[in-house]
Amino acid sequence: MRIILAPMEGLVDAPIRETLTRVGGIDRCVTEFIRVTHGMLPPRIFYKYAPELYNQAVTEAGTPVAVQLLGSDPEMMGRHGAKAAELGAGQVDINFGCPAKTVNKHKGGCVLMREPELMYEIAAAVRRAVPAEIPVTAKMRLGYDDRSMGVACGQALEAAGAAEIVIHARSKVDGYKPPAYWEEIARVREAVNAHVIANGEIWSVEDYWRCRRVSGCDDVMIGRGLIARPDLARRIKASQAGEAEREMTWAEVVPLIAEYAEALQARLEDRYVTGRIKQWLNYLRQGFVEAEQLWPQARKLKQVDAMLGCLAGTAGEEQAA
Numbered sequence: 001m002r003i004i005l006a007p008m009e010g011l012v013d014a015p016i017r018e019t020l021t022r023v024g025g026i027d028r029c030v031t032e033f034i035r036v037t038h039g040m041l042p043p044r045i046f047y048k049y050a051p052e053l054y055n056q057a058v059t060e061a062g063t064p065v066a067v068q069l070l071g072s073d074p075e076m077m078g079r080h081g082a083k084a085a086e087l088g089a090g091q092v093d094i095n096f097g098c099p100a101k102t103v104n105k106h107k108g109g110c111v112l113m114r115e116p117e118l119m120y121e122i123a124a125a126v127r128r129a130v131p132a133e134i135p136v137t138a139k140m141r142l143g144y145d146d147r148s149m150g151v152a153c154g155q156a157l158e159a160a161g162a163a164e165i166v167i168h169a170r171s172k173v174d175g176y177k178p179p180a181y182w183e184e185i186a187r188v189r190e191a192v193n194a195h196v197i198a199n200g201e202i203w204s205v206e207d208y209w210r211c212r213r214v215s216g217c218d219d220v221m222i223g224r225g226l227i228a229r230p231d232l233a234r235r236i237k238a239s240q241a242g243e244a245e246r247e248m249t250w251a252e253v254v255p256l257i258a259e260y261a262e263a264l265q266a267r268l269e270d271r272y273v274t275g276r277i278k279q280w281l282n283y284l285r286q287g288f289v290e291a292e293q294l295w296p297q298a299r300k301l302k303q304v305d306a307m308l309g310c311l312a313g314t315a316g317e318e319q320a321a
Contacts, residue, residue: 001240002027003233004166006199006223007068007139009033009098011279014051015263019256020226021061023248025233029065030139030221033095035108036071036080046087057090066091066137070098072107074121078129085130092130094123094162096140096153099172104144110172113144116156123160139166139199139221142184147171150188158194165192166221169200176224182214189216197221203228203286208236227280228287230256250290254311257281261304270304277307290314 005012005020007030017029031050034041047053052065059065067089071077081092096119098109105111112119119140127136138157143149150167157165167188169180180201189196198211199221211220226232231248238245257277264273281298284291294314301307 002197002219003236004197004219004221005029005226005233006221007032007093007095008223008227009100011227011276012223013276014049015260015267016227016280017052017063017065018059018061018263019260020230020233021059021063023230023234023256024061025231025235025237026063026226028091029059029063030093031065031068033068033070033098033109034080034084035103036069036073036076038073038076040076040079040083043083043087046084050084050089053088057088064090066093068093068095068139069126070095070103070108072112072118072122074118074125077122078125081126081136082129085134089134091135091137092126094126094136094138096138096157097166097168099141099175104172110141110144113140113149113153113172116149116152119153120156120160123157123162127161135163136161137164137166138162139168141168141171141174142181142188143171145171145173147174147181147184150184151191154188154192154194154196158192162194164195164197166197166199169198169215180211182211185215185217195219199223201225204232205235205239209239224283224286227283228285250288250314253284253288254314257311258308261308265304271302273304274302274307277304281311 005026009032034049050067057065067084069080084092096112103109130136140153154165167185169182169185185198196217197219198215198217202208202211202222203225235245281291285295298310
């Protein structure tokens with residue numbers, strides 16, 4: 001009954017993986033995708049997206065991190081899968097789910113679900129190139145134009161040797177609009193022997209149990225829900241044990257954001273750090289009324305110190321109350 005942190009491009013980077021896995025409850029993470037085209041990428045690119053490779057492919061909290069690749073050239077994907085394994089990856093994941101227009105335009109991500117045969121070739125090439133003891137996994141949606149391709153694509157990935165298939169319960173056209181079609185995940189799960197993991201629209205402990213019931217999956221991957229509620233995985237774990245854990249307060253969240261900012265400042269210019277903090281704060285608006293109240297002011301700030309001072313002020317107000 002694992003909980004996996006989803007790879008959200010442009011947000012779930014190494015610093016936020018470190019922050020969230022320290023909170024607890026997360027069993028595995030997946031990196032943002034490494035874009036594979038025609039040339040062989042140098043090791044520094046792998047380390048940029050997965051600095052955990054310096055630490056036996058785990059976060060400081062000990063949570064395993066899979067390296068995710070995105071591309072459409074089977075040979076090059078295989079070569080990059082082999083390189084990821086050589087650098088220490090304990091799992092190589094393939095992205096067939098990204099709905100971004102730019103990515104799809106260059107034949108990457110979800111658009112490949114129009115071609116299950118090519119998905120098979122890509123996954124099979126990676127599987128051949130990666131040592132047998134290292135699992136090759138994949139993430140996909142239910143289809144591109146509609147939700148009719150889930151079974152065919154899932155069977156293609158299974159035939160190629162994918163050990164696990166994460167399914168986001170929407171098509172590309174559905175985007176991220178509710179609802180999530182968990183019942184369609186169940187159709188794919190029943191059609192393959194590979195392990196299927198459910199993903200999509202899990203914002204609460206109640207959503208988690210509903211998703212498991214409808215999809216029939218034991219394991220789930222959570223993205224936006226964990227960004228909005230950093231303690232969601234921990235509370236889900238408590239519920240698995242039949243216990244109830246109190247929700248994290250805003251005063252407890254603010255230090256997490258400060259830690260995240262500090263880690264980002266070692267990697268990025270301040271203007272980019274502020275942008276990443278705003279991205280996270282925007283999601284936190286869905287989990288905390290304090291973030292919603294702060295948003296009109298925070299979105300205008302450009303300096304990291306000013307942003308952190310603003311956040312610290314709201315945490316202090318909560319503690320005083």
